[in-house]
Amino acid sequence: MGYLETFRKYLASEELKLTRQRAAILDGIFVTHGHFDADDLFFALRKGGKRISKATVYRTLELLTAAGLIREVDVGKGHRAFEHIFGRSHHDHLICTSCGKMVEFDDPVVEELQNRVCRRFSFQGESHSLRILGRCASCRKR
Amino acid sequence: MGYLETFRKYLASEELKLTRQRAAILDGIFVTHGHFDADDLFFALRKGGKRISKATVYRTLELLTAAGLIREVDVGKGHRAFEHIFGRSHHDHLICTSCGKMVEFDDPVVEELQNRVCRRFSFQGESHSLRILGRCASCRKR
Protein backbone atom coordinates (compact mmCIF):
# COMPACT_ATOMS: atom_id res chain seq x y z
CA MET A 1 0.00 0.00 0.00
CA GLY A 2 1.43 3.35 -1.04
CA TYR A 3 1.47 6.47 1.05
CA LEU A 4 -1.44 7.99 -0.82
CA GLU A 5 -3.53 4.94 -0.08
CA THR A 6 -2.54 5.10 3.54
CA PHE A 7 -3.55 8.72 3.73
CA ARG A 8 -6.80 8.12 1.92
CA LYS A 9 -7.61 5.34 4.35
CA TYR A 10 -6.84 7.51 7.35
CA LEU A 11 -8.95 10.35 6.00
CA ALA A 12 -11.85 8.02 5.33
CA SER A 13 -11.64 6.62 8.83
CA GLU A 14 -11.93 10.13 10.21
CA GLU A 15 -14.59 11.14 7.71
CA LEU A 16 -12.31 13.71 6.17
CA LYS A 17 -11.86 14.45 2.49
CA LEU A 18 -8.92 13.93 0.20
CA THR A 19 -8.58 17.28 -1.48
CA ARG A 20 -6.34 18.41 -4.31
CA GLN A 21 -4.28 20.38 -1.77
CA ARG A 22 -3.84 17.51 0.64
CA ALA A 23 -2.68 15.21 -2.12
CA ALA A 24 -0.24 17.82 -3.43
CA ILE A 25 1.21 18.38 0.01
CA LEU A 26 1.70 14.67 0.54
CA ASP A 27 3.47 14.34 -2.80
CA GLY A 28 5.59 17.37 -2.03
CA ILE A 29 6.77 15.72 1.13
CA PHE A 30 7.66 12.39 -0.39
CA VAL A 31 9.70 13.73 -3.30
CA THR A 32 12.41 14.74 -0.85
CA HIS A 33 14.10 12.96 1.98
CA GLY A 34 15.37 14.65 5.06
CA HIS A 35 13.87 17.26 7.29
CA PHE A 36 11.61 20.10 6.38
CA ASP A 37 9.44 22.65 8.09
CA ALA A 38 6.16 24.26 7.09
CA ASP A 39 7.95 27.07 5.32
CA ASP A 40 10.22 24.78 3.29
CA LEU A 41 7.21 22.85 2.16
CA PHE A 42 5.22 25.95 1.30
CA PHE A 43 7.96 27.22 -1.00
CA ALA A 44 8.73 23.83 -2.51
CA LEU A 45 5.08 23.51 -3.48
CA ARG A 46 5.06 27.00 -4.87
CA LYS A 47 8.13 26.21 -6.98
CA GLY A 48 6.26 23.21 -8.31
CA GLY A 49 3.44 25.50 -9.37
CA LYS A 50 1.15 24.61 -6.48
CA ARG A 51 -0.14 27.67 -4.70
CA ILE A 52 -1.41 26.37 -1.40
CA SER A 53 -1.86 28.62 1.59
CA LYS A 54 0.31 28.25 4.64
CA ALA A 55 -2.76 27.72 6.77
CA THR A 56 -3.55 24.63 4.74
CA VAL A 57 0.03 23.44 4.94
CA TYR A 58 -0.04 23.67 8.71
CA ARG A 59 -3.42 22.00 8.91
CA THR A 60 -2.28 19.18 6.67
CA LEU A 61 0.95 18.57 8.56
CA GLU A 62 -1.18 17.91 11.59
CA LEU A 63 -3.25 15.36 9.71
CA LEU A 64 -0.22 13.61 8.28
CA THR A 65 1.29 13.32 11.72
CA ALA A 66 -1.91 11.81 13.05
CA ALA A 67 -1.96 9.44 10.10
CA GLY A 68 1.53 8.26 10.98
CA LEU A 69 3.01 9.33 7.66
CA ILE A 70 5.34 11.96 9.05
CA ARG A 71 6.73 12.69 12.46
CA GLU A 72 8.04 15.73 14.19
CA VAL A 73 11.78 15.83 14.79
CA ASP A 74 13.57 18.04 17.22
CA VAL A 75 16.18 20.02 15.36
CA GLY A 76 17.08 22.28 18.21
CA LYS A 77 16.02 25.75 17.11
CA GLY A 78 12.73 27.45 17.69
CA HIS A 79 10.48 26.06 14.99
CA ARG A 80 9.05 22.65 14.27
CA ALA A 81 10.51 20.32 11.69
CA PHE A 82 9.19 17.08 10.27
CA GLU A 83 10.37 14.09 8.31
CA HIS A 84 8.39 11.45 6.52
CA ILE A 85 8.45 7.99 7.96
CA PHE A 86 6.34 5.97 5.59
CA GLY A 87 8.30 3.03 4.24
CA ARG A 88 11.39 4.03 6.14
CA SER A 89 12.69 2.13 9.07
CA HIS A 90 12.93 3.95 12.34
CA HIS A 91 16.13 5.80 12.94
CA ASP A 92 17.75 8.25 15.30
CA HIS A 93 20.01 11.23 14.76
CA LEU A 94 23.60 12.18 15.27
CA ILE A 95 24.18 15.90 14.93
CA CYS A 96 27.46 17.79 14.61
CA THR A 97 27.34 20.77 16.92
CA SER A 98 29.97 22.51 14.86
CA CYS A 99 28.78 22.27 11.25
CA GLY A 100 25.22 21.06 11.72
CA LYS A 101 25.78 17.88 9.73
CA MET A 102 23.19 15.26 10.56
CA VAL A 103 23.58 11.51 10.28
CA GLU A 104 20.70 9.09 10.63
CA PHE A 105 21.40 5.76 12.23
CA ASP A 106 19.56 2.79 13.51
CA ASP A 107 20.72 0.59 16.32
CA PRO A 108 18.89 -2.37 17.80
CA VAL A 109 20.22 -1.54 21.23
CA VAL A 110 17.99 1.52 21.31
CA GLU A 111 14.94 -0.65 20.92
CA GLU A 112 16.06 -2.94 23.70
CA LEU A 113 16.72 0.05 25.85
CA GLN A 114 13.27 1.42 25.23
CA ASN A 115 11.73 -1.85 26.32
CA ARG A 116 13.88 -2.07 29.38
CA VAL A 117 13.14 1.43 30.57
CA CYS A 118 9.43 1.12 29.90
CA ARG A 119 9.28 -2.08 31.89
CA ARG A 120 11.07 -0.39 34.74
CA PHE A 121 8.56 2.45 34.92
CA SER A 122 5.42 0.59 33.85
CA PHE A 123 5.10 2.56 30.68
CA GLN A 124 3.75 1.21 27.48
CA GLY A 125 6.41 2.40 25.07
CA GLU A 126 5.27 3.74 21.74
CA SER A 127 8.22 5.47 20.20
CA HIS A 128 11.42 7.24 20.99
CA SER A 129 13.84 9.75 19.62
CA LEU A 130 17.49 9.80 20.42
CA ARG A 131 19.72 12.69 19.48
CA ILE A 132 23.43 12.47 20.00
CA LEU A 133 25.34 15.70 19.78
CA GLY A 134 29.03 15.82 19.01
CA ARG A 135 31.63 16.80 16.47
CA CYS A 136 32.02 15.08 13.14
CA ALA A 137 35.39 13.87 11.86
CA SER A 138 36.07 16.88 9.66
CA CYS A 139 35.15 19.42 12.30
CA ARG A 140 37.34 17.63 14.78
CA LYS A 141 40.40 18.18 12.66
CA ARG A 142 40.06 21.94 12.73
CA MET B 1 32.46 25.28 43.46
CA GLY B 2 28.83 26.40 43.58
CA TYR B 3 26.76 27.44 40.64
CA LEU B 4 27.16 31.09 41.38
CA GLU B 5 30.91 30.73 41.31
CA THR B 6 30.70 28.83 38.07
CA PHE B 7 28.61 31.57 36.53
CA ARG B 8 30.87 34.29 37.85
CA LYS B 9 33.84 32.54 36.37
CA TYR B 10 32.15 32.16 33.03
CA LEU B 11 31.14 35.80 32.96
CA ALA B 12 34.63 36.92 33.84
CA SER B 13 36.08 34.78 31.09
CA GLU B 14 33.81 36.52 28.61
CA GLU B 15 34.33 39.94 30.13
CA LEU B 16 30.71 40.17 31.13
CA LYS B 17 29.29 41.49 34.35
CA LEU B 18 27.50 39.78 37.18
CA THR B 19 24.46 41.96 37.68
CA ARG B 20 21.79 41.82 40.33
CA GLN B 21 19.35 40.50 37.70
CA ARG B 22 21.63 37.75 36.47
CA ALA B 23 22.24 36.52 40.00
CA ALA B 24 18.52 36.56 40.78
CA ILE B 25 17.69 34.60 37.65
CA LEU B 26 20.31 32.02 38.46
CA ASP B 27 18.93 31.60 41.97
CA GLY B 28 15.41 31.43 40.63
CA ILE B 29 16.40 28.54 38.43
CA PHE B 30 18.13 26.54 41.11
CA VAL B 31 15.38 26.71 43.72
CA THR B 32 13.27 24.42 41.56
CA HIS B 33 13.97 21.17 39.82
CA GLY B 34 12.34 20.09 36.65
CA HIS B 35 11.66 21.94 33.45
CA PHE B 36 10.80 25.55 32.96
CA ASP B 37 10.49 28.03 30.18
CA ALA B 38 11.18 31.73 30.01
CA ASP B 39 7.64 32.54 31.02
CA ASP B 40 7.64 30.23 34.05
CA LEU B 41 10.84 31.81 35.23
CA PHE B 42 9.60 35.33 34.67
CA PHE B 43 6.54 34.74 36.85
CA ALA B 44 8.41 32.78 39.50
CA LEU B 45 10.80 35.71 39.88
CA ARG B 46 7.94 38.13 40.02
CA LYS B 47 6.29 36.08 42.76
CA GLY B 48 9.54 36.27 44.65
CA GLY B 49 9.40 40.04 44.40
CA LYS B 50 11.99 40.32 41.62
CA ARG B 51 10.72 42.39 38.73
CA ILE B 52 13.04 41.51 35.90
CA SER B 53 12.05 42.08 32.31
CA LYS B 54 11.46 39.18 29.98
CA ALA B 55 14.10 40.53 27.66
CA THR B 56 16.63 40.10 30.42
CA VAL B 57 15.34 36.64 31.23
CA TYR B 58 15.79 35.56 27.64
CA ARG B 59 19.21 37.12 27.42
CA THR B 60 20.31 35.44 30.62
CA LEU B 61 19.02 32.01 29.61
CA GLU B 62 21.33 32.25 26.65
CA LEU B 63 24.29 33.03 28.88
CA LEU B 64 23.51 30.24 31.31
CA THR B 65 23.29 27.76 28.49
CA ALA B 66 26.65 28.89 27.18
CA ALA B 67 28.04 28.60 30.69
CA GLY B 68 26.87 25.00 30.87
CA LEU B 69 24.62 25.60 33.85
CA ILE B 70 21.36 24.83 32.11
CA ARG B 71 20.46 22.99 28.96
CA GLU B 72 17.59 23.14 26.57
CA VAL B 73 15.23 20.17 26.62
CA ASP B 74 12.81 19.23 23.93
CA VAL B 75 9.37 18.97 25.45
CA GLY B 76 7.57 18.53 22.19
CA LYS B 77 5.46 21.66 21.85
CA GLY B 78 6.36 24.88 20.15
CA HIS B 79 8.39 26.74 22.74
CA ARG B 80 11.75 26.21 24.32
CA ALA B 81 12.17 24.70 27.75
CA PHE B 82 15.23 24.37 29.93
CA GLU B 83 16.45 22.49 32.95
CA HIS B 84 19.44 23.11 35.13
CA ILE B 85 22.24 20.62 34.94
CA PHE B 86 24.74 21.88 37.44
CA GLY B 87 25.42 19.20 40.02
CA ARG B 88 22.91 16.79 38.58
CA SER B 89 23.78 13.60 36.82
CA HIS B 90 22.73 13.25 33.26
CA HIS B 91 19.31 11.77 32.63
CA ASP B 92 16.80 11.14 29.87
CA HIS B 93 13.04 11.45 29.68
CA LEU B 94 10.03 9.22 29.47
CA ILE B 95 6.88 11.10 28.55
CA CYS B 96 3.27 9.94 28.69
CA THR B 97 1.55 10.94 25.46
CA SER B 98 -1.80 10.80 27.17
CA CYS B 99 -1.42 12.82 30.38
CA GLY B 100 1.93 14.52 29.80
CA LYS B 101 3.53 12.96 32.87
CA MET B 102 7.29 13.02 32.60
CA VAL B 103 9.72 10.65 34.29
CA GLU B 104 13.44 11.20 34.35
CA PHE B 105 15.65 8.17 34.19
CA ASP B 106 19.26 7.28 33.79
CA ASP B 107 20.51 4.12 32.20
CA PRO B 108 24.13 3.17 31.63
CA VAL B 109 23.21 1.44 28.39
CA VAL B 110 22.49 4.83 26.85
CA GLU B 111 26.04 5.91 27.49
CA GLU B 112 27.41 2.75 25.94
CA LEU B 113 25.15 3.25 23.00
CA GLN B 114 26.36 6.78 22.51
CA ASN B 115 29.94 5.58 22.43
CA ARG B 116 29.18 2.78 20.05
CA VAL B 117 27.33 4.96 17.57
CA CYS B 118 29.93 7.70 17.71
CA ARG B 119 32.67 5.21 17.00
CA ARG B 120 30.74 3.88 14.07
CA PHE B 121 30.38 7.31 12.46
CA SER B 122 33.65 8.87 13.60
CA PHE B 123 31.90 11.40 15.75
CA GLN B 124 33.26 12.77 18.97
CA GLY B 125 30.21 12.40 21.16
CA GLU B 126 29.46 15.21 23.56
CA SER B 127 25.97 14.63 24.84
CA HIS B 128 22.68 13.06 23.98
CA SER B 129 19.02 13.30 24.72
CA LEU B 130 16.66 10.38 24.59
CA ARG B 131 12.92 10.80 24.78
CA ILE B 132 10.70 7.79 24.99
CA LEU B 133 7.03 8.37 24.35
CA GLY B 134 4.36 6.03 25.63
CA ARG B 135 1.50 5.67 28.03
CA CYS B 136 1.92 5.58 31.76
CA ALA B 137 0.34 2.90 33.95
CA SER B 138 -2.66 4.96 35.00
CA CYS B 139 -3.45 6.17 31.50
CA ARG B 140 -3.21 2.64 30.22
CA LYS B 141 -6.01 1.51 32.47
CA ARG B 142 -8.50 3.94 30.99
Next chain:
DNA sequence: TTCTATGCAAAAGCTTTGCAAATCA
Protein backbone atom coordinates in the same frame (compact mmCIF):
# COMPACT_ATOMS: atom_id res chain seq x y z
C1' DT C 1 -26.90 19.16 -1.81
C1' DT C 2 -24.59 19.12 2.29
C1' DC C 3 -20.89 19.42 5.03
C1' DT C 4 -15.96 19.94 5.01
C1' DA C 5 -11.78 22.43 3.39
C1' DT C 6 -9.49 26.41 1.62
C1' DG C 7 -7.60 31.07 1.50
C1' DC C 8 -7.10 35.30 3.33
C1' DA C 9 -6.03 38.29 6.75
C1' DA C 10 -6.03 39.11 11.38
C1' DA C 11 -4.71 37.40 15.84
C1' DA C 12 -1.91 35.05 18.91
C1' DG C 13 2.03 33.20 20.95
C1' DC C 14 7.07 33.36 21.79
C1' DT C 15 11.50 35.58 21.11
C1' DT C 16 14.57 39.25 19.62
C1' DT C 17 16.10 43.99 19.07
C1' DG C 18 16.87 49.30 19.19
C1' DC C 19 17.65 52.74 22.21
C1' DA C 20 17.81 55.83 26.22
C1' DA C 21 18.63 55.44 31.03
C1' DA C 22 20.69 52.82 34.77
C1' DT C 23 24.39 50.08 36.62
C1' DC C 24 28.62 47.52 37.30
C1' DA C 25 33.79 47.17 37.53
Next chain:
DNA sequence: TGATTTGCAAAGCTTTTGCATAGAA
Protein backbone atom coordinates in the same frame (compact mmCIF):
# COMPACT_ATOMS: atom_id res chain seq x y z
C1' DT D 1 34.44 57.09 34.22
C1' DG D 2 33.42 54.19 30.50
C1' DA D 3 31.47 50.24 28.75
C1' DT D 4 27.93 46.97 29.55
C1' DT D 5 23.21 45.88 30.93
C1' DT D 6 18.52 46.80 31.70
C1' DG D 7 13.67 47.82 30.64
C1' DC D 8 10.43 49.15 27.59
C1' DA D 9 8.07 48.91 23.56
C1' DA D 10 8.22 47.76 18.98
C1' DA D 11 9.32 44.46 15.62
C1' DG D 12 9.94 39.64 13.92
C1' DC D 13 8.85 34.91 13.48
C1' DT D 14 6.11 30.96 13.35
C1' DT D 15 1.68 29.06 14.03
C1' DT D 16 -3.36 29.34 14.76
C1' DT D 17 -8.04 30.97 13.95
C1' DG D 18 -12.54 33.24 12.14
C1' DC D 19 -15.19 33.53 8.35
C1' DA D 20 -16.89 33.80 3.62
C1' DT D 21 -16.28 31.09 -0.49
C1' DA D 22 -15.01 26.92 -2.97
C1' DG D 23 -15.08 22.11 -3.41
C1' DA D 24 -15.47 16.94 -2.20
C1' DA D 25 -18.54 13.08 -1.75
